[in-house]
Amino acid sequence: MDAVDAAAAAAAVDAVAELVDALPDGVVATAPDALEKYRFDWTHDARAGTPLAAVRAETAGHVQEVLRWASRHGIPVVPRGAGSGLSGGALAVDGAIVLSTERMRAVEIDTAARVAVVEPGALNVDVKRAASEYGLWYPPDPSSYEICSIGGNIATNAGGLCCVKYGVTTDYVLGLDVVLADGTLVTLGGSYVKDVAGLSLLKLFVGSEGTLGVVTRATLRLVPAPPPPATVVATFPSVAAAAAAVIELGRTLRASMVELMDQASVNSVEDFRPMGLDRDAGALLLIQCDAPGAARAEEVAVAVAACEVSGAKEVFATEDPEEGEMFVQARRLHFTALEARGAVLPEDVGVPVPRLPELLAAVEGIAQRHGVQIPMVAHAGDGNTHPAIIYTPGDDESERRARLAFDEVMAAAIALGGTITGEHGVGRLKAGSLEAQLGPDVMELNRRVKAALDPHGILNPGSFV
């Protein structure tokens, strides 16, 4: 360590001591073993840095305190929700502070205004449960909904399985309290539904991945709970046939779920927890319809017909919500089942629905070319796919090939007029591919907006902007 580094390190130690003093006991963690869990998100990326400290804020005031302090000392801040992110957006950075909202978990339901007022550390499932006590529903449902936080959902504009009918996180955010880089707390929107007063800053903060501010409170729109869904499960000889069915049903049907699993995904779930899925099918479609009353049966008939006309091997329909939920759980196990087999680079590419067959073919080609396994699920009705690139941890050659495949899958989506990320976010894992999608002019707009809101670049450095 030279003299300059030594001086910087001493200054950082002093700065952290100042922060510890400014906040209540137990809010700031500095011990190396306590910090370990704040280094990683679900990408488990070995390139994660080591933070100076982790702050478990308990109030918006703590968040303001941290950001004022960080601005004063020029110390970067990595905001963190539940750490379930799949794009490396919350990976720690050397010399930074991790600012966790895990302790801010209040959820209040206002039935008359039909909103939930939520702190960012509340889990998605906490909001769903609280709303359901009043017959209300918070729709966005990432597969990780039982462990992911609302703050993270907002930061990534999270999607899920019901988006195909009910939309994504941004469609449900009516209001936000946000602490800016300099510690200023601003309130955007509120409990009202329609609002065009000024620029759409509310929507700008949604999906900004901690690069523009830290959300300390959200007002979320709730809707009356829909009727229980009927479920259609169809197997196909190939993913191409399944994709054709998706396009076909999309012409007329507003299904509440249109999920695709390829053969490798079905088999890895069956290996992990046998559920009697057809291991020989080239692909499986899982469709739900939730129109009220007798109309649901009509929707099911449309879904069944679309599968049959597209060459389905078998089509099974059930009106039993519990039986349907069993299939949905199988689908949700995809990522967990894969993780049990090795390390996973989770993809999240999307294309216009009509280009889905081409994307699926491209992914198959990439898997073969690089000799890697890429089991896949897709929110097929939205054209949003999750190829999961498997590699052997510690095997450099395996990891190298996986990363090549990861980049090529993104390139394939871009070539098909699509996106490198439909719902996970860019984070650190995809930051290098963003400009290939957006082009230099849109990248420059991203940088200008970032600079306007976080002029000293304190927030989530090394992330996408």
Add this chain to the structure above:
Amino acid sequence: MDAVDAAAAAAAVDAVAELVDALPDGVVATAPDALEKYRFDWTHDARAGTPLAAVRAETAGHVQEVLRWASRHGIPVVPRGAGSGLSGGALAVDGAIVLSTERMRAVEIDTAARVAVVEPGALNVDVKRAASEYGLWYPPDPSSYEICSIGGNIATNAGGLCCVKYGVTTDYVLGLDVVLADGTLVTLGGSYVKDVAGLSLLKLFVGSEGTLGVVTRATLRLVPAPPPPATVVATFPSVAAAAAAVIELGRTLRASMVELMDQASVNSVEDFRPMGLDRDAGALLLIQCDAPGAARAEEVAVAVAACEVSGAKEVFATEDPEEGEMFVQARRLHFTALEARGAVLPEDVGVPVPRLPELLAAVEGIAQRHGVQIPMVAHAGDGNTHPAIIYTPGDDESERRARLAFDEVMAAAIALGGTITGEHGVGRLKAGSLEAQLGPDVMELNRRVKAALDPHGILNPGSFV
């Protein structure tokens, strides 16, 4: 005119000559009589300036040409759609250019991707008609949908009557081509549904009222057309009772329309075109339900019960879509009927739905206090109201009282935790009240983002930011 002014005027004349030369014949209008119609929007505000020229762009290239030219000469640009705006966002400015997109009207439907690719001058109704040929639907439906343009809808994030169930313009914008202040054309989003690659710039441009860029193409999400609605018309002794019914039905029902007309609005529509509405009712609610099949009757029953329990005088329900549409047309006539009576300052304030009775009471009080008539309709299910402040054109005292009332209605909405504009935009009419709602910190964020995207302030100066 002093020497400096004379030199500036001569320079402007030269600049306009340069623009006329750069664009095809007939694209640039400079004759005073031709310019007259580009001075005003539907606010007919006498404070409108006189532009140097009006450019009727025919291609995105023309728009780029204009903005490059404007940046070079430091000449401001007022973007303009169909001129049906109600907030003065397209009022001309002395010494500026009006940039109209009225000639860019192409509409293409892609049924497989379920999108419309639309030029900004296309009318809302053009998109609806083109989509309906394929059994598809573009939901946003401002009352002016037959005469307002998609570009204006995007600029204001326009709402309408079906928003209460189907959302507003921003919920349907998947992609935009935007020409920035310096003439750069950027493409944001595309034909894919889910996208979180980079900051949500797409959403930032929606509702930016021509202050950040000029939209030259939009990709709009379409949905399968819903079944025909049933209609419930209920009369109430007072607006308070009608508002109570709105809150009651909102607890469990997703109606596809929940409109309120007060007695004065009902009577002015009846004066304009007699339709047999109940002139004695204190308020009228117009509710539509469009659940498929037998479920629609269940929804109607919920709506009827909510009206009855809230003290409705009469409740009428019809399953005949044409009969229902007749009532909707009566509702849509509100503004036209009022304009036949005198000049109107159209309000657009919104509050959380539970505060609706307080807002309606406040508006009544303001009308009485200032001795002005304020007939009102409301997209009541969204808490978004349109008090219409009537004044006598040319009568200074009448206009003064109307403007006082206009400001006080906004103040009342802000005091109730609401917004000064739910769907019309801030424009020039409400620019002075924006900070009262947003506060200085959020105003500063608006200014910073504006400066980041339009550093020389070329776009729509004198508007809200």
